[in-house]
Amino acid sequence: MEPRVYLDFNASTPIAPGVAEAMRPFLSDAYGNPSSPHWAGAPARAAVERARGQVAGLLGCSPEEVLFTSGGTESNNHALKGAFLANRDRGDHVVTSAVEHPAVREPLRFLERLGARVTVVPVDRQGRVDPEAVRRAIGPRTVLVSVMHANNEVGTVQPIAAIARFTREAGVLLHTDAAQSVGKIPARVDGLGVDLLSVAGHKLHAPKGVGALYVRAGTRLEPLVHGAGHERGRRAGTENVLLDVGLGEACWIAGDQVGMASVRLLRDRFEAALTTLLGDRLTVNGGEAERLPNTASVNFVGRSGAELLAALPGVAASTGSACHAGSVELSPVLAAMGVPEREGMGAVRFSLGRTTTWSELERVLDLVASAVRGG
Secondary structure, eight states: OOEEEEETTOOOOOHHHHHHHHHHGGGGGSSTTOOSSTHHHHHHHHHHHHHHHHHHHHHSOOOGGGGSSSHHHHHHHHHHHHHHHTTTOOOEEEETTOOOOHHHHHHHHHHHTTTTTHHHHHBTTTSSOOOOHHHHHTTTTTTEOOOOSTTTOOOBBBBBHHHHHHHHHHHHHEEOOOOTTTTHHHHHHHHHHOSEEEEEEETTTTTTTTTTEEEOTTTOOOSSSSSSTTGGGGGGGGOOHHHHHHHHHHHHHTTTTOOOOHHHHHHHHHHHHHHHHHGGGEEEEETTBOOTTTTTEEEETTSSSSHHTTTTEEEEEEEEEEETTEEEOOOOOHHHTTTHHHTTHHHHHHHHETTOHHHHHHHHHHHHHHHHHHO
């Protein structure tokens, strides 16, 4: 079997050992319902609230402003649908960017069926949103702006704090999908100036199937799931104690990892080595912008990214474009950035993690060199 190298940390991360250890007791103990007032429910309630405090600590908010969800997709759906439905008396207009994840794009398409008007703000060649473009898009009927904190595909970090200045002036809610940024770069809500922020557990070494939504105190938000009064009446359903504990512990551990300085050095060294190897046959997406420290989205110019990855046995990474019957369809993100087809057809995203080593990256470089020589 070929040695395996995992470079798809933006897709999902392994559960951290400390997270698994924190979760283990809740597979057998603390089995009571967190809403039950008796001796069996109390430990479960205490564990959920401790986890809520850990998430709040990473985001720099009050625990009462943290809502547990099933993941980033639910958090985005709740933020977008909840804000729109709760504020229909104020307007029907939403502003977003051209590089959002489908977990934002698709809920907005659904809201259009309910009468929402959606303005999509473009990005530049580096994948950046111009805050002034957002300001110009805001109108008297705007109720919400949603711009992701960092892009999952190319890693570009958006100027959320600058956008927040305009939304505050206009009295408009600001949501950011921070699934890729929380735990990697600072994502404290007061520094960003947001009213709503989405977290995805499996992007920061927590289990899949758990996430969180930050809801600034006083924000009007319709529940996404109706039923009993769980999560302070915002999300019905018995709390998932096991997964909530996992997310809380992952956030606590991530507090010492924010910035990922060592990972950034590896990423930069890897990109430099690829450039030395390929010269002008390689371009970097978003290379002139502030990016996530772990993300290297590169274009193997004139080649198919999927075919190149197939020639790298044992390497887990992602392509940025799809090839159908000989034609190339750029990803919506690369298309919005204006990446030429000849470049974008060869897009590959290598996303590093805390456990990535230089020896692993050297193996990938050797495989790329062999693939390039072979065709």
